[in-house]
Amino acid sequence: xxxxxxxxxxxxxxxxxxxIQEKIKEVAASINKxxxxxxxxxxxxxxxxxxxxADLFKEITIDAEICFIKLASYKGTQSTGHVITAIGLDSxxxxxxxxxxxxxxxxxxxLHSFLPQLLNQQPASLKIATLLHKPxxxxxxxxxxxxxxSIPNKFVxxxxxxxxxxxxxxxxxxxxxx
Numbered sequence: 001x002x003x004x005x006x007x008x009x010x011x012x013x014x015x016x017x018x019x020i021q022e023k024i025k026e027v028a029a030s031i032n033k034x035x036x037x038x039x040x041x042x043x044x045x046x047x048x049x050x051x052x053x054a055d056l057f058k059e060i061t062i063d064a065e066i067c068f069i070k071l072a073s074y075k076g077t078q079s080t081g082h083v084i085t086a087i088g089l090d091s092x093x094x095x096x097x098x099x100x101x102x103x104x105x106x107x108x109x110x111l112h113s114f115l116p117q118l119l120n121q122q123p124a125s126l127k128i129a130t131l132l133h134k135p136x137x138x139x140x141x142x143x144x145x146x147x148x149x150s151i152p153n154k155f156v157x158x159x160x161x162x163x164x165x166x167x168x169x170x171x172x173x174x175x176x177x178x
Contacts, residue, residue, distance in 0.1 A: 004158065004174045006167035011157055011174030015149065020159060020173065021055065023148035027129060028059030030146060031099065035062055040097040042066040043089065045110070048103030051160035052131040056101065067091045071110050098123045103160050104132040106153070108140035132156070
């Protein structure tokens with residue numbers, strides 16, 4: 001892997017494509033086993049989760065649906081602390097088994113703001129799947145049911161993760177060069 005220049009910042013290799021795909025397959029196998037016969041609805045949070053959601057969903061072998069919602073809380077390399085809903089959920093989720101799909105959970109602000117909206121619609125169950133989790137950065141503790149990889153509190157890009165909208169288009173994940 002190579003260094004990656006995104007806008008005014010330089011990033012160095014962090015997670016390989018092979019590692020990412022291996023962890024996704026492990027999580028998918030758990031979901032396939034646990035949700036056999038339940039027809040879950042995957043609720044993928046855009047923009048960051050699009051690559052993870054697609055690769056995860058390709059490994060799902062049970063009957064399932066997927067929809068997308070756009071939430072945002074980042075500006076540059078810092079969370080703003082304010083969650084903005086840009087595209088709403090258009091599926092009826094009452095009595096559905098939901099799996100919320102996130103690219104990364106760091107502070108937990110996004111899901112802390114969004115999950116009550118989902119729970120108000122009375123799903124049968126609600127679980128969280130994330131590609132990455134930064135336990136050191138978590139301010140709002142969440143039960144993360146399916147976590148591919150826990151990482152230190154470093155800023156990362158690639159595989160859907162961005163810096164001011166750029167850097168998403170890599171099969172690998174890079175961390176900010178110190």
